[in-house]
Amino acid sequence: MAIDFKVIDKDCIKFQKPYKITSLPEIFPKFFLDNEIYFPISASRSLCSLDPYDDTLLSYEELEMIQQLCEQIRTIFTDIKDHSIYDTLKRSGIKQKDLLDLSDSMQDLITYALDNDKAVWAVGD
Numbered sequence: 001m002a003i004d005f006k007v008i009d010k011d012c013i014k015f016q017k018p019y020k021i022t023s024l025p026e027i028f029p030k031f032f033l034d035n036e037i038y039f040p041i042s043a044s045r046s047l048c049s050l051d052p053y054d055d056t057l058l059s060y061e062e063l064e065m066i067q068q069l070c071e072q073i074r075t076i077f078t079d080i081k082d083h084s085i086y087d088t089l090k091r092s093g094i095k096q097k098d099l100l101d102l103s104d105s106m107q108d109l110i111t112y113a114l115d116n117d118k119a120v121w122a123v124g125d
Helices: 027-034 041-048 060-077 083-092 096-115
Strands: 003-008 020-024 055-057 119-123
Touching: 003 096, 020 096, 027 041, 027 083, 041 060, 060 083, 060 096, 096 119
Parallel strands: none
Antiparallel strands: 003 020, 003 119, 055 119
């Protein structure tokens, strides 16, 4: 089950018309946590702790951690030279392009929210 990250006005509590939205497939947080040698553990734990059935307002610190995670994804997975990383992706069933696309869309969403003084919510089903 995916969790949607939505950018809305800070004083708004309705999610119908977000400025931006990005979906986080359920496989990714576990992948980040299982491969903590590559990713910041605090961001991985934060993503894993999100309730897929509830809504969570993300703090500035959480957004910064997720940005660091996205930067790490871009650094490691843009030009893979280590075959063990390919093996890790293959075992998890995650495609390199999907991981990079997620990183780009999350970076874009968070940058937009911070630049425009908006809130980011993790919205479950």
